Amino acid sequence: MLPPETPNRPLTRWDGLTEFLGRPLEEFPRESRDAYRSMSKTDRNRYDERRLLHMNTGFVIQTPEVGRIIETVQDLLYENAGLSSGHAGLHVSGPGTLGKTTAALIAMRTVHLQEVRRHPGWLADGRVPVAYVLIPSESGAVALATRIAEFYGLTVRSKETLNSLTTRICATIAKARTKLIVIDELQHLSPRDRFGRQSLSFLKDLHNQAAGVTFLYLSAEITPGEAFSGDFATQIRGRVQTHRVERYRYTTPTEKELWKELISAVERELPLFDHKVGSLRRHAQELHRHSGGSIGDLVRLMRMAATRQIRQRGAEAPETIRIEDVLALQPSMAAVDLMKRVTAVA
Known part of the structure; x- marks a missing residue:
């Protein structure tokens, strides 16, 4: 599957920025698994492209x-x-x-x-x-x-x-x-x-x-x-x-609960058929360590894992993100630096 086409006018021009800011942030219209199975291969590919486009341009996590x-x-x-x-x-x-x-x-x-x-x-x-x-x-x-x-x-x-x-x-x-x-x-x-x-x-x-x-x-x-x-x-x-702005910490009960809520917020935005929102909460500490407490890296890693699910699964295969799917992905250099600081403090 080819990457989905996205608007390419730069945000550093008034028309590109205006187009981007005027684009509505709407909940992705999800199809049922049965409806997806009944689609032709062409229609499934188009639906998958819309899912991928939504994940890359259609949602933000308001922390x-x-x-x-x-x-x-x-x-x-x-x-x-x-x-x-x-x-x-x-x-x-x-x-x-x-x-x-x-x-x-x-x-x-x-x-x-x-x-x-x-x-x-x-x-x-x-x-x-x-x-x-x-x-x-x-x-x-x-x-x-x-x-x-x-x-x-x-x-x-x-x-x-x-x-x-x-x-x-x-x-x-x-x-x-x-x-x-x-x-x-x-x-x-x-x-x-x-x-x-x-x-x-x-x-x-x-x-x-x-x-x-x-x-x-x-x-x-x-x-x-x-x-x-x-x-x-x-x-x-x-x-x-x-x-x-600081990285999210994972020490006090309040900090831990906030981090878990952020994980669930990202899960809710991923247009996967079979992923259960909240299933990654029990892996909050591992996700915190792997992302360095960076919300940007948490979103990026989970989005990449979801992208692989959509690209590599067929119409019958379950789409769900496991903790090992996320940990297998390479965090950004900025997150690696944050992880080093966390380790040094610990």
Whole structure:
């Protein structure tokens, strides 16, 4: 079976992001085992492709951590709504695979859908409620500004100055009535090198000039002082809250129950015929050890195990995930690092 076709417009362009955020997150319409058996081979393959597509694009696990981040973003949106300057932001940092990107995507979808409901003619009016910018490594200010301009579909003129480009970007943000701008991979900007300082200075100006906009910064393991320093810190650090995401622990009864609930939440989303939700709870400690307490790796490993069930089983074979199916899969490098820390602490 070939991989299912998925929309390939990038999230770093307004049309791709808008299409993604507008896609409904609906419960997968499951067929019965008998209905599946009665399908032709072609129809079974199509159904399997829809199942695989759903697992890779159609569900997210909204954890308590994600809920706290979204609530903070909502608070900041109301706080910043009427401000022409001095608006606040949020910086979310932590190791990879712990849910930062998931939290950002849910926050972006929440804001996008709120604006769509408030303004039914939003698309015809040229509104772009949410923007997403991925910072390239070793990025200078012009390269970063170009990324933002390209998101909005602006053409960067030959030899255009940074000041001119910044002015046009801010005018476009205002015209598009953007409410939330997500700046991802902030760790690529270091105040210790010239390009990093230039880019941070540009972000400071953008943050100050984009009236009424809430900024959500995402980064790997850096402290606010490593990025929010120098002139950038002077202007912004006092207005940017910091939220650090951590791996899920498995020590206290409360922590153990939360981890088990997360496992069950993932199980509920897997469109398998025979898997019993809750059957992996008794293996919670093994799953915690194998994933390093990373929600991102837990989802990825269980999704991969389910994908293999769909791809390799026939119409009659049972589809269920066993603990050995998950443990046979290789965790991410980030999860391996987390596992080493868990072992070191233990």
